[in-house]
Amino acid sequence: xxxxxxxxxxxxxxxxxxxxxxxxxxxxxxxxxxxxxxxxxxxxxxxxxxxxxxxxxxxxxxxxxxxxxxxxxxxxxxxxxxxxxxxxxxxxxxxxxxxxxxxxxxxxxxxxxxxxxxxxxxxxxxxxxxxxxxxxxxxxxxxxxxxxxxxxxxxxxxxxxxxxxxxxxxxxxxxxxxxxxxxxxxxxxxxxxxxxxxxxxxxxxxxxxxxxxxxxxxxxxxxxxxxxxxxxxxxxxxxxxxxxxxxxxxxxxxxxxxxxxxxxxxxxxxxxxxxxxxxxxxxxxxxxxxxxxxxxxxxxxxxxxxxxxxxxxxxxxxxxxxxxxxxxxxxxxxxxxxxxxxxxxxxxxxxxxxxxxxxxxxxxxxxxxxxxxxxxxxxxxxxxxxxxxxxxxxxxxxxxxxxxxxxxxxxxxxxxxxxxx
Numbered sequence: 001x002x003x004x005x006x007x008x009x010x011x012x013x014x015x016x017x018x019x020x021x022x023x024x025x026x027x028x029x030x031x032x033x034x035x036x037x038x039x040x041x042x043x044x045x046x047x048x049x050x051x052x053x054x055x056x057x058x059x060x061x062x063x064x065x066x067x068x069x070x071x072x073x074x075x076x077x078x079x080x081x082x083x084x085x086x087x088x089x090x091x092x093x094x095x096x097x098x099x100x101x102x103x104x105x106x107x108x109x110x111x112x113x114x115x116x117x118x119x120x121x122x123x124x125x126x127x128x129x130x131x132x133x134x135x136x137x138x139x140x141x142x143x144x145x146x147x148x149x150x151x152x153x154x155x156x157x158x159x160x161x162x163x164x165x166x167x168x169x170x171x172x173x174x175x176x177x178x179x180x181x182x183x184x185x186x187x188x189x190x191x192x193x194x195x196x197x198x199x200x201x202x203x204x205x206x207x208x209x210x211x212x213x214x215x216x217x218x219x220x221x222x223x224x225x226x227x228x229x230x231x232x233x234x235x236x237x238x239x240x241x242x243x244x245x246x247x248x249x250x251x252x253x254x255x256x257x258x259x260x261x262x263x264x265x266x267x268x269x270x271x272x273x274x275x276x277x278x279x280x281x282x283x284x285x286x287x288x289x290x291x292x293x294x295x296x297x298x299x300x301x302x303x304x305x306x307x308x309x310x311x312x313x314x315x316x317x318x319x320x321x322x323x324x325x326x327x328x329x330x331x332x333x334x335x336x337x338x339x340x341x342x343x344x345x346x347x348x349x350x351x352x353x354x355x356x357x358x359x360x361x362x363x364x365x366x367x368x369x370x371x372x373x374x375x376x377x378x379x380x381x382x383x384x385x386x387x388x389x390x391x392x393x394x395x396x397x398x399x400x401x402x403x404x405x406x407x408x409x410x411x412x413x414x415x416x417x418x419x420x421x
Contacts (some may be wrong), residue, residue: 001250006032007059011101016057019097025050027210032058035184039268042198042207043186052094053182054152060099062152063127067104074125075149081131081173082156083164085110086275087282088177091156092130100391104128112280119144140176150177156188158194167193172202198405220333220345223371225356229350231376232320233264239346240270240298245316247291250300251332253321258300261320265298272298303328319347319380322356325362329356346371354380 035058092108106128252258258274267270273287290296333345
């Protein structure tokens with residue numbers, strides 16, 4: 001099937017052709033006709049499946065047809081609610097690309113930046129609004145946003161909004177928008193609370209599931225390095241000695257870990273920046289822009305901050321820390337291997353993370369290739385037992401107490417020497 005088979009209007013087809021797209025992804029092929037028929041849709045879809053275009057393209061077409069039939073006021077007709085600033089910006093960029101031959105107006109609003117420019121754009125009139133929950137409710141309370149004319153409501157990454165504590169804000173928005181509307185609901189996973197929410201707000205939805213989480217990894221070449229935790233930074237520098245790796249996305253488990261990795265790479269002359277929740281919005285956007293344009297070679301990200309990163313033909317992902325949730329691993333590596341190409345995802349695994357690796361392999365049904373030919377290789381044969389973990393923790397505490405004792409003794413000796421002088 002081609003995009004020309006989906007009964008899209010000419011202005012949108014021209015925009016799609018300009019991006020050199022000819023064939024819709026499975027989720028786009030299955031979704032667009034249903035959305036154009038004003039059906040509610042429930043998607044179980046992962047990052048990298050083309051889900052943004054699956055809702056953006058038909059939404060633009062519906063509103064463009066309405067606009068041609070009536071004199072439009074400044075009321076917001078479609079609201080796209082999404083969990084992070086990065087994802088909100090990315091969605092609005094896609095709407096701009098697909099709708100650049102239309103006269104529809106769109107805007108994106110998010111927190112942690114001055115609201116003035118956002119408010120001015122809202123005052124000029126907006127057809128499609130992309131928003132994060134907090135800033136949306138803030139501007140509603142200030143009287144700058146009226147949702148009483150919403151016709152199409154889109155909830156993107158609902159499970160992530162639950163994880164980030166936004167579910168109550170989402171419910172407040174749902175209480176404001178008209179009951180009579182079209183609702184499009186996206187979630188990579190369906191925990192109980194998200195499933196109940198979908199049942200509450202969707203009216204006889206079409207259910208579409210594309211690329212189950214366990215199969216996303218099939219098109220990505222994967223390898224795992226067994227390494228001591230203390231040697232991970234040296235291993236990363238060693239791996240990046242490969243000059244072919246000119247654009248690399250690295251995942252860490254924590255914000256502080258991301259900053260530490262950046263400092264280590266800078267010491268080795270490797271350009272790197274980190275994005276995470278402690279970074280200001282303008283810094284995060286600048287870091288992402290630098291990475292996309294090649295000014296920064298390595299982008300270090302935590303999982304939440306990485307939502308919304310959409311980089312064409314990203315070839316390399318490195319899991320500096322393995323996640324204890326196997327689904328998260330698949331989401332991470334799903335940022336490579338798009339458009340049918342096979343790219344590379346590498347993981348660093350220490351003894352404590354080995355059981356995470358086994359969980360990942362169980363979920364994906366794949367044994368990840370062991371990369372033993374490196375200077376920091378260690379042998380790992382089985383997960384630690386509870387007794388071994390307790391012993392390891394005891395040893396850590398003993399070492400810590402020993403270090404503290406030595407430090408106190410050194411301070412005491414230093415003080416004694418100063419006294420004798």
